[in-house]
Amino acid sequence: MPIRLYNSLTRSLEELQPLVPGKVTMYHCGPTVYSSPHIGNFRSFLFADVLRRFVEDQGYQVTQVMNVTDVGHLTLDDIEGGEDKLEAASRKTGRTAWDIARQYEAEFHECQQKLMVRLPHHMPRATDFIPQMGRIIDDLLQQGVAYQVNGNVYFAVARFPGYGKLSGKVLDELEAGARVAVNDEKQDPRDFALWKTDDKHQMQWDAPFRGGARGFPGWHIECSAMSMHYLGPQIDIHTGGEDNMFPHHECEIAQTEAHTHRRFVSIWMHARHLLVDGTKMSKSLGNFYTVADILQQGYTGLELRYTLIRVQYRQSLNFTQKGLDEARAAIARVQQCRQRLVRHRDGLERVGGDDLAGPAAQANAQFTAVMSDDLNVSEALAAVFDFVGVCNKAQPSAAGASAALAAFLRFEDVLGCFGPEPKPDATNEAPADLQLKLLARNGARRSKDWATADRLRDEIAAAGWKIVDAPTGARLEKA
RNA sequence: GGUCCCGUAGCCGAGUGGUUAGGCAACGGAUUGCAAAUCCGUUUACCCCAGUUCGAUUCUGGGCGGGACCUCCA
Structure with missing residues (x-):
């Protein structure tokens, strides 16, 4: 069955048609490691994980790359007054930006493990790809698509006709928004930095391109460099949070396609932000939760995972404590059912004559159909629970229980939110x-x-x- | 100001131009010494107004309400 996914670029559902038949390449904008990962981050990363799991389930060989942004992003879109978040954390704690980045990277990996994330094949750090970024910058300068002022290199948006095609942003609107910082160095307010100089910056490198000054890379170039390095000039799917659409992904398209002269990404996918208690999660409102916060409250990684994936990725998800409690109950319902089946399969319960192979096939087909429809996890869960009801009503034969359990293993393989097959007797x-x-x-x-x-x-x-x-x-x- | 999304029963959340989504919660029954788990049954829906239609929760327009992006953010 074809997998249909919503492409943010065309704003329509499209069939996944890999560049290389049978193989799918995915790139995910990963964590910025200057603070603890929060539940909103993981909604996006779990969406990417479920996508990868389902595409693999459908028989494709997936290669997945997720970057680790260990060069901080400036807090202001300008040179003056801007402070890199890693540098800011460093100043507060008295530790080096490098130490802080490594610490939060480790914490991110812990969270991945606790939330049952199937690890991407590659998780490169931006700081390990300075030379690759330099080669792109060099080429863009040579082409005249980028220019250098006082050591800072900017991409000339006006030289790339497709700029704005993903986000729908055009120059007039940006100006009307009156939020574009004044920067005399830029030829066009939309131009974005590829390379920056700042003596006070801890993380600095000699310019990895010809004729440049010592400095650090801009905020978008890392993804282009790492994506191309591992996956080639063109990839099938690129994901991120909805906030990445502009300017990050818009800039990625511009710099990458200006460099390769080919279409960078076939399908762009963006996860909607979650809400907490009905409103945007923010530190000032006191509804900001890290993954560690939730685990400390006594919820398991599985319960958090269930809560974060149960709503389709393009819908806003309202995160509440009640939602976590519901997840706990829902998971228990599935696991109770599976355990009973295990007992039937293993002869610990008196077996009946019901062969569940038919209903299992039906549930599998339904599950595949709705997941193929842009990862409708809500409906996929409904298919699972319908099947739970069927199993609970049945007096399964040993073979029937075995068939049902195989279906549950498959559901678990794709969603990963129920846990392993229960022991028959603990x-x-x-x-x-x-x-x-x-x-x-x-x-x-x-x-x-x-x-x-x-x-x-x-x-x-x-x-x-x-x-x-x-x-x-x-x-x-x-x- | 620009762009976009959403408004479904107690709560969370699918979906559909006419037929039970699912989960959680509640209530009644079966089962149990009593429970737990399980099963059976029940209750409360589609923001408002107008239009299209034999018929709209589903399509169109308007209104009201909520949210997102446009700025570091998943």
């Missing part, structure tokens, strides 16, 4: 004292000493476990 993994209490409760129940039985059940519950009474006997499960 009693043996419970602490020994709880196992003894379970045995004691069994005895109390046989002698109809309900008070003792209930007290033991409460004690077990207080320890974070719960008793499941089944026809085949009572067992313990992690609550």
Whole structure:
């Protein structure tokens, strides 16, 4: 089944048609490592992860690149008064910009792991690609598409006719917005920096292009350089948050296509920002959450992942604590179902005659259809839960349970938000004292000493476990 | 000022020109010693106004409300 994705560039759904049949190249604008990753960042990164997982699920060989921006971005779109965020963090903490970048990069990787992100094949650092950026800058200067003033190099937007095609921004509107900083060096207010000089900057390199001055790269060139290095001049999919559309991706297109004279990206995809408690997440409103914040509240990475992917990426997602609680319950429903199936498959539960292969195939087909429709995760989850209902009603045969479990493995492979296949019985993994209490409760129940039985059940519950009474006997499960 | 998106039951969120989305929550029943889990059943929908239509929540126009981008931001 063809995969249809929404292309921000054409503002329409398009069929994924890889440049090389059977192979898909993806580039994702990654983290800027000057602060802890927040849940909004990870909505975008999890969207990229689900995209990659589903495209792989559909049989494509995917190569995925995500950059690590360890050169900070200036806080103002101007030379004067602008301070790089990495440099600012450095000044506050007294540590070098390099140390800070490495620290937050490590934290980012931890978050990826906790949120079950399948690691991109390449996660290059911008600072390792200064020479590659230099080669592009050099070429753009040679072509006359870029110019140098006082050591600063700017891309001449007027020389690239396609500028504005992604974001729809045109010069008049930018001027009307009155937000374009005054910069006498620029020939055109839209021109953007490829290379900058600033003596006070910690991160500096000798100019990697001919005739340049010591300085640091502009804010867009890294992605062009790294994308081209790993994936070639043309790629299939490029993703980012909606805020990246302008100016970042617009500039990437300009500098890359001016350099290669070929179409850079086939499909541009942008994830909508999430809201928190119905409004934009911001530090000043006190509704700003890092991934670590949520985990510290006691939610698992899986629960956070579920919460962040359950709404289709192009819809705004309202992040709330209630949403996390719902995710916890929803995941439990799936896992309960899977565990029962495991018990049937393994002969621990009396098996019936229901062959679930048919419903499993149906659920798989439905899942594929809705995921192929621009990654409609909401509908994909509905397909999963419909199937849960079917399984719970059934008295499956061992083979039927096995077929159903295979479907769940596939859903998990694509969404990654349910967790691994449950063990049929966790009693043996419970602490020994709880196992003894379970045995004691069994005895109390046989002698109809309900008070003792209930007290033991409460004690077990207080320890974070719960008793499941089944026809085949009572067992313990992690609550 | 420019560009764009959204408004669905208690909450979150799909979708459709006429037929039950799904999850969470609530209520009744089955089951259970009582629970938990599971199953069965039930309740509350499509912001407002006008138009197109046999028929609109779904299409068109207007209004109201919310949000995003235009500036570092996923």
